[in-house]
Amino acid sequence: MVEKTKKIGWDRSEMAEKVAIDIPDGSYVNLGIGIPELVADFVPKGRELIYQTENGLLGMGAIPEKENEDRELVNAGKKCVTAIKGASYFHHADSFTMIRGGHIDVCVLGAMQVSEKGDLANWSTGAKNAIPAVGGAMDLTAGVPRILVITQHVTKKGDLKIIEECTFPLTGKQIVETIYTDLAIIDVKKDGLYVREMAPNVDSVYLQERTGVKLKFGI
Amino acid sequence: MINKIIDSVAEAISAVKDGSTVMIGxxxxxxxxxxxxxxxxxxxAKDLTVVSNNTGSGNVGLAALIANRQVKKMICSFPRTANSTVFPELYTAGEIELELVPQGTLAERIRAGGAGIPAFYTATSVNTPLAEGKEARVFNGVEYVMEYGLVADVALVKSEKADRYGNLLYHATARNFGPIMCTAAKNTIVQTKKIVEAGAIDPEIVVTPGIFVNGVIEINNPAHESELVAAELHYPW
Incomplete structure (x- = not known):
């Protein structure tokens, strides 16, 4: 009998679904570029979430079929999207009035690093030859009350991303509420990082080995 | 009689001088x-300071303007995108300046500039390297940094419809920086897909009132940047 390799952790879609489950009905939600975009695919039954994309659309809908693409109807990642019935378009100053003015309820962002205190770094490695690109990330962390982070637990090279202090330049300080990774869901609290749920075939030893902060389990 | 319609792109662009600050939607x-x-x-025109969210892609549009060495400095929020190589290469070589501004701060600086507001405070960038050197102030226990309004000599904007007064409508998320840039430049030039009779745009839905616009030129079949990039075209052709 051939032994099957056990799948460890959640894939990107499963991670996105975990995030969606934690967003309450009726929320206005901004999704960052990359894995956060997948969250839009998983609105739990019976809930209505309104997605804002900071380039100027409230009520962002599904990805269109190729033949229905409109190059002037795009999301923050410059990918073609659609507008739902009841959507609205607006200019950038109004868009960031929604964001900085505290009108958006939840924002889901990607991360390069997250610290024990909920600091987020996601715009630059700070390397001398890097081209820094910040986009709207700092406005979102400054203005949206709930910041959820969705990210692989470690980098492709195996470098730790959840660490005591971010070594990359910060996007925002003490702003992350929960970290959703391929291995676990981790809540950031004043006295540390609390593991709320672990992915299939992940145990506390495996998780702790891949985390630069002493995690709290089973509380 | 007010008639802001311009017949040639060369005439439309003649307001730009060496050293101008140009906002590009x-x-x-x-x-x-x-x-x-x-x-x-x-x-x-050379030695331009260009205010635009990105730096263009491929070798057309904004990327081609940069490649033609007409831009001394970019003020933008996200200077790298898929297919953008022109700006990163010049920046890495130290041959173009970059003022990196968070996207919402960029928008508000343009809005403020157009509204006659010289500076404002925002919480965006506090506790990050982008706040370094900026005046900080605490209001109601929260820290903010001061940011300056931005104005320009010329704004170049794209719209969907326009009339001879310069009233504008936009299409979908192509609106983005257009309405605020129109307000912040001494001379706002708009390319529009369709010029309509005055009165054909319902006053209730005008997005940019004509007072903010100086010139309108009809380009009814504008090129799609992504198609030019996919075809690996370079401007000048």
Whole structure:
């Protein structure tokens, strides 16, 4: 009998679904570029979430079929999207009035690093030859009350991303509420990082080995 | 009689001088006034400071303007995108300046500039390297940094419809920076897909009132930047 390799952790879609489950009905939600975009695919039954994309659309809908693409109807990642019935378009100053003015309820962002205190770094490695690109990330962390982070637990090279202090330049300080990774869901609290749920075939030893902060389990 | 309609792109772009600050609308390709940018390349004005969210892609539009060495400094929020190589290469070589501004701060600086507000406070960038050197102040226990309003000599904007007064409508997310840039420049030039009779745009739905616009030129079949990039075209052709 051939032994099957056990799948460890959640894939990107499963991670996105975990995030969606934690967003309450009726929320206005901004999704960052990359894995956060997948969250839009998983609105739990019976809930209505309104997605804002900071380039100027409230009520962002599904990805269109190729033949229905409109190059002037795009999301923050410059990918073609659609507008739902009841959507609205607006200019950038109004868009960031929604964001900085505290009108958006939840924002889901990607991360390069997250610290024990909920600091987020996601715009630059700070390397001398890097081209820094910040986009709207700092406005979102400054203005949206709930910041959820969705990210692989470690980098492709195996470098730790959840660490005591971010070594990359910060996007925002003490702003992350929960970290959703391929291995676990981790809540950031004043006295540390609390593991709320672990992915299939992940145990506390495996998780702790891949985390630069002493995690709290089973509380 | 007021008639802001201009017949040639060369005439439209003649307001740009060496050393001008030019705001260019668009979020990537959406809303980028590519025919006006190409006219600016033909025009040849140098030492420009360009305010635009990105730095263009491929070798057309804004990327071609930068490649033609007409831009001394970029003020933008996201200077790298898929297919953008021109700006990163010049920046890495130290041959172009960059003022990196968070996207919402960029928008508000333009809005403030257009509204006659010289500076404002925002919480965006507090506790990050982008706040370094900025005046900080605490209001109601929260820290903010001061940011300056931005104005320009010329704004280049793309719209969907316009009339001879300069009233504008936009299309979908191509609106992005257009309405605020129109307010912040001494001379706002708009390329529009369709010029309509005055009165044909319902006053209730005008997005940019004509007072903010100086010139309108009809380009009824504008190029799609992504198609030019996919075809690996370079401007000048």
């Amino acid at each position: 668009g979020f990537g390709e959406a809303g980028s006034p590519i025919e006006l940018i190409h006219a600016l390349i033909d025009h040849g």
